[in-house]
Amino acid sequence: MASVKGKLLLDNQPVVNGILHTTNSSNQVVTGRDGSFRLNVDQSLLSDIKINVFSLDQATVSGKHLTKVMSKELQAASAAVSVYYPIRVTRVEDFPADTSKVQVHGQIIPAKGDVVSYFQVDKYRMGGVIKDADGKPVEHAVVWFDRDLGEGFGKSTPTDREGRYSIYYWPEDEETNLSVTLGTKRYTLPKGKVFKMPENTSVEIDITLPRTGTVLVDTPPALVSVTSAGAMYTGVLVGLNVPNNIPYSVSIPDKYGSFILTVSKKVWEQKPTLFETTASKFVEGRLYGGDTLPPNYIEAVEEDPKNIKPLM
Structure with missing residues (x-):
């Protein structure tokens, strides 16, 4: 578990007793005297956690209750916390079979002591x-x-x-x-x-x-x-955050978290972000770390972190 801190402010002034709601929990979070709040997140659960203002009925700014205009402005605001493993790009090279494409060599970087469950057989x-x-x-x-x-x-x-x-x-x-x-x-x-x-x-x-x-x-x-033949595979995969009509392929991370992403050179030059997902799929054959998945095989779901900027 990790603690995430934040503040609810209006015109740079703390909002006291505001009630916030997060998409990963049914619990409500109340802001303190300095507008601060704290969330606990599970670092092993990949997700984009959205934070919204739930209620301002008891909220005050500088000791005064909020006007309708102030409440409307605050309730339109939101923030997000992304929980994911950082990704480092180790090198980029031309794809040997087609120089209009590149092979992006990347690596998932877990925190010290973390054990990442990469895409592998989970059940039969x-x-x-x-x-x-x-x-x-x-x-x-x-x-x-x-x-x-x-x-x-x-x-x-x-x-x-x-x-x-x-x-x-x-x-x-x-x-x-x-x-x-x-x-x-x-x-x-x-x-x-x-x-x-x-x-x-x-x-x-x-x-x-x-x-x-x-x-x-x-x-x-x-x-x-x-x-x-076949087994249910479950684990962490990396995908490219691009429209569905842009083809790319990616390999299953090996035990070191290393993978290879193959995509158009023009697309990569536009610096697209990456996403991480915990996928569960029944596969008819056998797959191993390093095997290349079919084009656009990986799909991100709504709560997956989708705007991961790789470390170069």
Whole structure:
């Protein structure tokens, strides 16, 4: 956590007992005798925090309550605090395959002791199809898995009209209880049987519910399990703050925070700012630090810091 200080002033005079509101909190901040206020921000959460005047009902300037004109002027004012990791540009060189473009070599600079979670595998996907004994898709079924005593608990999305479900999880090399609920019914594996999740991969598990009873048949074709490609990636990425019609590509930061941004030389000469975002995306293949992402793959959301001026 870090403390951010500021003052609410009108014609350079402190506004006392003004109430401020920030977009990252529901708490209200009251200005002191010198117009000062303090915010606490989490340095690990990338964001543009906007500060607005919420109320001036009890506010005073030089011991006097504000006039309507003064209140209107203040309530139109706002400020912002950007929380991000500084970015240093280490060098810029022509792109070998196209000299109209440049490769911008940059590095994310964390504070001493900070650990930055760069874009990497966060979870794997378990999905598949639930069918009834006649082979028809089952809607509204939920797949559950857990270890004994409820550890590693998880449940899928309810199946859709096609019987499909999914859940994102981090697999561990342990035996898992697998079950399916449909309404008030709970289908389980035969007594003493467990399912062993494969490590470091996504998996497709298709299940056919029994015609009678609640015990799942744990052999094909009633239960079919195969590994599948892809994983959920989550972490910090850097993008270029330009209109959507301007193409560029950027690589995933490596463990040192280093990345390469490729863009038109003319665009870079206009000194565009950068943005940082914590992205979560399901990727069909495998990605590693240093891999180049497709053009315009990264999108900033509203609260992301978008006006980062790189250190040269």
